[in-house]
Amino acid sequence: MKVITSLGALILGVSLAGAAIAQTAATDATTPPPAQAGAGAAAATSGNATATTTGTGTGAVDPAQAGAGAAAATSGNAQAAAPAAQDGKDAATGNGGTVSDKPVDLAKGATTLPNGMDITPDYEENGRWFNADGIPTFKIAEDGTVDFATFNGYRRYTSNCMVCHGPDGEGSTYAPALKNSVLRLDYYQFQQIVASGKKQVNTAQNQVMPAFGTNKNVWCYVDDIWAYLVARGTDELPRGRPAKKGPKSEAFTAQEDSCMSM
Helix, strand or coil, rough: HHHHHHHHHHHHHHHHHHHHHHHHHHHHHHHHHHHHHHHHHHHHHHHHCCCCCCCCCCCCCCCCHHHHHHHHHHHCCCCCCCCCCCCCCCCCCCCCCCCCCCCCCCCCCCEECCCEEECCCCEECCCCEEEECCEEEEEEEEEECCCCCHHHHHHHHHHHCHHHHHHHCCCCCCCCHHHHCCCCCCCHHHHHHHHHHHHEEECCCCEECCCCCHHHHHHHHHHHHHHHHHHHHHHCCCCCCCEEECCHHHHHHHHHHHHHHH
């Protein structure tokens, strides 16, 4: 009886071992080597369906090619990975880059700027002079007396802008000459840049101007700064502190107090 039982156990053990060997062989036949599995995973990650295996068989992809495909997939487009500057335009803004700050050669007595602005003073409001289109401008009397708002623009520019843009709007090694830039800039563009700041980054320069829209010492006097810079750019106002200035009107004081108290 014991002999029969031992013989049956031996036969059962041999059968189970044979089944395990057969299952292992089948698995080895269908599972790729570790190197091939790794290449397939990398190809799947990069989105390249053809780079599923490596080797010498048909459809195999060279590892160098698979790597290039993965890099292209990661960047989205190998050719458009980094936009380049073309025709002098800035890649970040696409608006032709910074406004030129080179001097403008205006004809003597000219009243129209390259930006289309007529600098002729037309009316006064809140102690400031404006042209017929409602754009701030300056007014200088025959004896050289500067209207108070333009004089105030000199003071505010010197206090807040000179540190980067240089004295008298003349520019510096790292910021443009605003007395020339404003002759080409639209007034509302100037306001937007002062309020929101500007970042100009390309292969030639890296300029960052902070936003001053919440700085009352600048924003409450942005029209005065504009008028002063336009007067400087047209050479109607010489360098330095204006020698003569008009009186500060009650309307100017009221508007100033209102803005500073907001």
